Amino acid sequence: MSTETLLKENAQLRIRVACLEERCRELEERVSKNSQNSSKPPSSDGYQKPCKSSDSTDNPADTDEGADASNNDKPNPKSLRQSSDNKSGGQKGHQGTCLKQVDNPNYIEFLQVKECHKCQVSLLDKESVKYIERQVFEPGKLGEFEVTAYKAEVKICTCGCKNQAKFPEGVTAAVQYGPATQAVAVYLNQYDFVPYKRVSEYFNTLYKMSVSAGTVANFVARTDENLASTEEVIHDALQETAVAGVDETGMRAEGSLYWLHVMRDDQWTLYYLAEKRGREAMDAMGILLTFAGVLVHDHWKSYFSYAAVHVLCNAHHLRELLGIVDRYGNQLALRLMKLLRLSWHYCKGFKTIGMLQMPGVTHERIEKIYDRLLQRALTKEVAYMEKQRQELGRKKVKNTKAYNLFKRLIEFKTETLRFMSDFTIPFDNNGSERDIRMAKLKRKITGCFRSADGGAFFARIRSYLSSARKQGMDIYQSLFRAVQNYSNMPLLGAE
Ligand SMILES: [Zn+2]
Structure with missing residues (x-):
């Protein structure tokens, strides 16, 4: 085989290796992302603990390469339930478990008519014609519900006017659930994410109350x-x-x-x-x-x-920087992380002694280091991209993630470091x-x-x-x- 052929083949192989390297880098980037160094949610980390990042571990060689493998292609659990067009809660024609008045309420409150609402004559001595009863149901001791009966007196005045005692605010129906029932139902559903149907079960199991899922839905809507x-x-x-x-x-x-x-x-x-x-x-x-x-x-x-x-948000910046440290061992990114953290640490210190912003000298010094680190990091990234471009023999290559981040941190320096010039502004x-x-x-x-x-x-x-x-x-x-x-x-x- 002639030297010329070998050289030609060699050149072709170089290009091929460079292409494969780039592809490999892209794939590595994808695999090495977890909730700690990217915006992926913790739930995507899988059951295994995410591998320790080089920022927090004493021994960077200790990282477990297999830790991320389990995260990939894990199918989401799928329900076999077919969805229907029905709304949640009671359906049309559904025989509801209607709340009925009980014969022996736990508490009885008599609501008296004292005077005529029309002529203001005292009716204390008048015989009552009847009582109108409304009952309120609430959870009682475990296994029991409690009923309060409100009995509103009805009296007829000599002027012929019919007087009925007023029920307490919110007591509007012959039978109803009280505010505690409603508050607990809304709490379970909205605060603890318990579905309507299981809130209903909760009342049934723990207090023998038949609060339907539709009723819970109504409580929430109200x-x-x-x-x-x-x-x-x-x-x-x-x-x-x-x-x-x-x-x-x-x-x-x-x-x-x-x-x-x-x-x-x-x-x-x-x-x-x-x-x-x-x-x-x-x-x-x-x-x-x-x-x-x-x-x-x-x-x-x-x-x-x-x-x-x-x-x-600097928590985002730190996370992105950590991603670059983890993937490429970029020391400048690591130093930038330390600078940001240290600046925030200083701010907190100055704040405790009653200052409202970072002293000018310190501020200038930090900004100077910030500028220098980022300029160096960017230059290095540009050189890397240029080398890659030549190896691939292309006109242009894609900007690296690190390049984009450094560029962004330079362009948005004011927005990134604003926490130093006003201590009411958070770091993240x-x-x-x-x-x-x-x-x-x-x-x-x-x-x-x-x-x-x-x-x-x-x-x-x-x-x-x-x-x-x-x-x-x-x-x-x-x-x-x-x-x-x-x-x-x-x-x-x-x-
Ligand atoms: Zn009257």
């Missing part, structure tokens, strides 16, 4: 209605807040993909379920259009279209992620909302509960008030 004005209070509070975080996560409703949006601060949370993820949904949510405060987010491009003061968007995590839990437990209405109920009720909790209020007491439609929700600013 609570949602009662909270309409509270939602407006939350809306207004967030409109005026100085620093708010935003995030969004996918949710399934009516069989298609919806997005649950959250906007929040330390006192308030507002959830909003929309068919869209982007600008259209955010406009519909209504706050961002005229929001003038600081907006913390994870670089989702729709947020940038609003005229707020933008702040980028973890607050929003914390507030939206329950939606991910909901997705894992019940999978989806059967209807868009159900999703909207969830968003409003959880907005109220999350805000209540942030303001130090008891969740059950908050629900107890909500089911009874107390017009003044004891939230801040709602009085």
Whole structure:
């Protein structure tokens, strides 16, 4: 074989090796992603613990290569249940287990008629004509329910006017469930993600009460209605807040993909379920259009279209940097991570001694190191891409993930380091992620909302509960008030 042929073959093989290397790198990138170094959810990590990252382990060689293999191609469990077009709850023509008055209620309250409502004459000495009875059912001791009977007296005045004692607020029917039953049902369904049918079973099993799934659905719908004005209070509070975080996560409703949006601060949370993820949904949510405060987010491009003061989540940056450290052992990325963490550490220190922002000298010094590290990292990445381009003999190659990240951190330096110039600005968007995590839990437990209405109920009720909790209020007491439609929700600013 001639030298010429060998050289030619050699050149071809080089190109082939370079192509294969690139393909290999792409695949490795895909496989090495887990919830710790990318935006993949923890549920995608599988049952095995994710392999330790080189940032946190003493011995980087210790990482288990097989740990990720189990994550791939794991099929989702599938229900064999066929879906129907019926709404949740009682169906048409269904023989309901009707609540009936009992003969021996646990408590009896007599409601007296004292005077005529027309002529104000005292009726204390008058004989009562009859009593009208209404019964309220509540859970009692385990295994029992309790009934309170309200007996409203009826008396006829000498003026001929018929007087009936007033029932307490909320006691409106001959038989009904009380606020505790409603609050517990809404709590189980909305807060603990227990489906309607199993909430019904809960009451049946533990208290011998026959609360149907349809009744539970009604409790939830009514609570949602009662909270309409509270939602407006939350809306207004967030409109005026100085620093708010935003995030969004996918949710399934009516069989298609919806997005649950959250906007929040330390006192308030507002959830909003929309068919869209982007600008259209955010406009519909209504706050961002005229929001003038600081907006913390994870670089989702729709947020940038609003005229707020933008702040980028550094937890995301750290995670992305860690991904690059893990995959390529990039030392500059590792140093950048340390710089970000150290800066935040300093900020917290300065804050404890009453400062409002980082001292100028320290600030400048950190910025300088930030610039230098990123410039070096970017130059190295550009050189790598150029080398790859030559080896592949192409005009252009795809930007590496690291290049894109470094470039972004340079371009959005102000948004990334804003936490140093104002200590009311958080380092990351973890607050929003914390507030939206329950939606991910909901997705894992019940999978989806059967209807868009159900999703909207969830968003409003959880907005109220999350805000209540942030303001130090008891969740059950908050629900107890909500089911009874107390017009003044004891939230801040709602009085
Ligand atoms: Zn009278």
